[in-house]
Amino acid sequence: MSDATVFIVDDDQAVARSLRWLIETVRLKVETFASAQAFLDGYDASKPGCLVLDVRMPGMSGLELQERLAARRAYHVPIIFITGHGDVQMAVRAVQAGAYDFVEKPFNDQDLLDRIQRAIVFDAEQRGKEVQRAQLRALFASLTPREREVLDRVVEGLSNKAIANTLGLSAKTVEVHRAKVMEKMQARSLSDLVKMAMQNSSVTS
Amino acid sequence: MESEIMLLGLVALGGGLTVALIGLAYLLLRLREAETRLHEKEDQHQGILDRLQENEYRLRTIIESEPECVKLQAADGTVLEINPAGLRLVDAGRPEDIIGRKIYEVVAPEYQAIYRENMRRVFAGESVVYEFRSTTLKGRTCWMETHAVPLRDARGEVYALLGITRDTTEHKWAEEQGRRHQTELARVARLSTMGEMATGLAHELNQPLAAIANFARGCIRRLRTGEVVPAELIEPLEEVCEQAERAGEIMRHVRDFVRKSEPRMTAVDINQVVRSVVKFTEHETRQHETVVTLQLAPQQPRVWADSIMIEQVVCNLVRNAVEAMAETRSQRREILIRTVPHDGDIVEIEVVDTGPGIDETVIDNVFDQFFTTKTEGVGMGLSISRSIVESHGGSIRAESRAGGATFRFTLQAIPVKLSRDERRYSLHS
Numbered sequence: 001m002s003d004a005t006v007f008i009v010d011d012d013q014a015v016a017r018s019l020r021w022l023i024e025t026v027r028l029k030v031e032t033f034a035s036a037q038a039f040l041d042g043y044d045a046s047k048p049g050c051l052v053l054d055v056r057m058p059g060m061s062g063l064e065l066q067e068r069l070a071a072r073r074a075y076h077v078p079i080i081f082i083t084g085h086g087d088v089q090m091a092v093r094a095v096q097a098g099a100y101d102f103v104e105k106p107f108n109d110q111d112l113l114d115r116i117q118r119a120i121v122f123d124a125e126q127r128g129k130e131v132q133r134a135q136l137r138a139l140f141a142s143l144t145p146r147e148r149e150v151l152d153r154v155v156e157g158l159s160n161k162a163i164a165n166t167l168g169l170s171a172k173t174v175e176v177h178r179a180k181v182m183e184k185m186q187a188r189s190l191s192d193l194v195k196m197a198m199q200n201s202s203v204t205s
Numbered sequence: 206m207e208s209e210i211m212l213l214g215l216v217a218l219g220g221g222l223t224v225a226l227i228g229l230a231y232l233l234l235r236l237r238e239a240e241t242r243l244h245e246k247e248d249q250h251q252g253i254l255d256r257l258q259e260n261e262y263r264l265r266t267i268i269e270s271e272p273e274c275v276k277l278q279a280a281d282g283t284v285l286e287i288n289p290a291g292l293r294l295v296d297a298g299r300p301e302d303i304i305g306r307k308i309y310e311v312v313a314p315e316y317q318a319i320y321r322e323n324m325r326r327v328f329a330g331e332s333v334v335y336e337f338r339s340t341t342l343k344g345r346t347c348w349m350e351t352h353a354v355p356l357r358d359a360r361g362e363v364y365a366l367l368g369i370t371r372d373t374t375e376h377k378w379a380e381e382q383g384r385r386h387q388t389e390l391a392r393v394a395r396l397s398t399m400g401e402m403a404t405g406l407a408h409e410l411n412q413p414l415a416a417i418a419n420f421a422r423g424c425i426r427r428l429r430t431g432e433v434v435p436a437e438l439i440e441p442l443e444e445v446c447e448q449a450e451r452a453g454e455i456m457r458h459v460r461d462f463v464r465k466s467e468p469r470m471t472a473v474d475i476n477q478v479v480r481s482v483v484k485f486t487e488h489e490t491r492q493h494e495t496v497v498t499l500q501l502a503p504q505q506p507r508v509w510a511d512s513i514m515i516e517q518v519v520c521n522l523v524r525n526a527v528e529a530m531a532e533t534r535s536q537r538r539e540i541l542i543r544t545v546p547h548d549g550d551i552v553e554i555e556v557v558d559t560g561p562g563i564d565e566t567v568i569d570n571v572f573d574q575f576f577t578t579k580t581e582g583v584g585m586g587l588s589i590s591r592s593i594v595e596s597h598g599g600s601i602r603a604e605s606r607a608g609g610a611t612f613r614f615t616l617q618a619i620p621v622k623l624s625r626d627e628r629r630y631s632l633h634s
Contacts, residue, residue: 014451015416017444018418018441018448057491058495059494084408105411106415106418109426
């Protein structure tokens with residue numbers, strides 16, 4: 001977790017500096033940006049961590065930055081919005097749009113640090129899942145079209161005989177394909193295979 | 206002979222008599238003529254008298270039926286004559302209730318001096334119009350306006366004041382209502398400005414307070430774990446002090462802004478005013494995601510002005526621009542504030558926005574009181590701004606162009622020499 005970075009985007013430089021000073025007490029790396037545009041230009045998506053974002057800024061607002069990140073259709077760090085007093089509506093909009101969390105100014109230091117830690121854990125989990133999903137996608141990609149057809153029917157719960165009938169193959173051939181699929185997918189059991197197939201379809205759909 | 210003499214005598218006597226008779230007749234005739242002429246004169250005189258009487262009667266009828274109070278007063282204020290309308294005006298039942306008495310009895314105490322002064326002027330030959338508050342014979346309070354002229358006798362001496370007096374109570378009341386209404390609106394406008402300011406203030410103070418809390422907490426956490434050398438704490442603690450000063454600055458500004466005081470004229474650096482307004486409206490511009498750009502001409506001459514008032518003008522213009530752009534959801538939200546250099550003795554300030562501009566049909570009305578295009582506007586901001594600018598001897602105007610509106614106002618610059626003196630003064634003070 002020590003390699004996580006807290007990205008801070010706040011046009012008020014004094015506030016940004018003070019956040020850095022506070023967050024560095026929990027041994028996290030901090031990068032500050034003076035505007036949403038500066039963040040978009042300089043952010044390295046491969047770095048794990050979280051983004052602490054002031055909801056209101058001149059030029060591009062925090063909400064707009066969130067939209068821009070979403071539009072990239074790639075994974076980005078979870079966002080914690082910092083809102084002013086009475087900005088509840090904005091906070092709700094932000095969370096609906098996929099923000100991880102928000103804190104209202106003035107905030108308690110421990111509260112903010114806790115939320116940052118949770119966001120970083122969440123980010124690590126997401127990145128882990130992302131890796132698993134990528135692996136799964138790679139496994140599926142290794143199957144031949146025929147093997148895919150067999151897999152789809154296995155997942156539907158058809159017997160080898162039924163699969164052979166629908167695909168116009170011999171039961172023996174289906175059995176061979178099925179063993180190959182289990183091997184390629186590194187599935188230990190039929191239920192394992194079904195789970196993987198479901199995960200994959202949820203990712204691709 | 207004797208008889209002849211007698212005869213002659215008789216004849217002579219007869220002749221003499223005849224002559225005497227003729228003479229007498231002549232005299233009588235003349236006398237009659239004179240009498241006739243006298244009668245004619247008398248008739249003529251009677252005619253004149255009749256006409257005079259008729260005239261007087263007519264005048265009196267006019268005066269009596271005149272709906273306004275008509276009265277004659279002597280130099281000491283004694284009421285000589287007054288018409289029925291006048292009697293009603295002062296609540297007198299009969300003429301003797303007021304005639305012969307002093308007019309001052311129905312003039313309110315605070316207007317006695319003014320009334321006397323106007324009386325003096327009329328008797329010195331002037332025609333005057335004056336207004337005063339009156340307490341009638343029945344103690345009713347009302348407002349009156351008198352048009353007074355001197356009345357002169359045959360030798361040209363002023364012997365009375367002829368006054369026509371009107372009850373202006375209702376008019377005065379309407380005027381008073383209007384003024385009260387206006388004061389109330391100004392108060393509402395002020396309150397709403399203050400309300401907005403309070404919200405802005407809360408947000409604005411949150412920034413330095415948040416920074417202070419973060420810096421201080423960071424220090425405490427490091428001290429608790431003992432992983433810090435004291436010298437490392439100097440910088441963050443200095444930041445704490447700076448942010449506290451920043452908060453103090455905001456407070457000072459609000460106090461200056463709210464304080465109700467007479468204009469305090471000083472030599473003002475207009476660029477400084479602009480910078481301070483930008484700082485002060487930062488919350489609102491941030492909130493509406495508006496970018497504010499400054500183009501301040503260096504070496505501007507100073508202006509003789511109440512800086513708080515001028516700040517209010519710039520503040521109103523910035524706020525209007527922000528709201529205009531927010532309400533129409535303009536894509537680009539930018540405000541450019543320029544101070545434009547002029548050769549002469551004028552300093553010009555421009556506030557340019559990228560909002561929807563101003564409709565041509567209303568552009569001449571934007572400075573009118575109660576004119577507003579905003580859903581919750583009172584229509585005071587620009588009107589107040591104009592009166593402030595004009596009271597400083599400047600002018601303000603609005604322009605609409607493709608892609609926004611421009612407001613610019615001018616102020617009188619101080620001749621450079623005085624400006625230097627002022628600078629020297631402010632250095633020493």
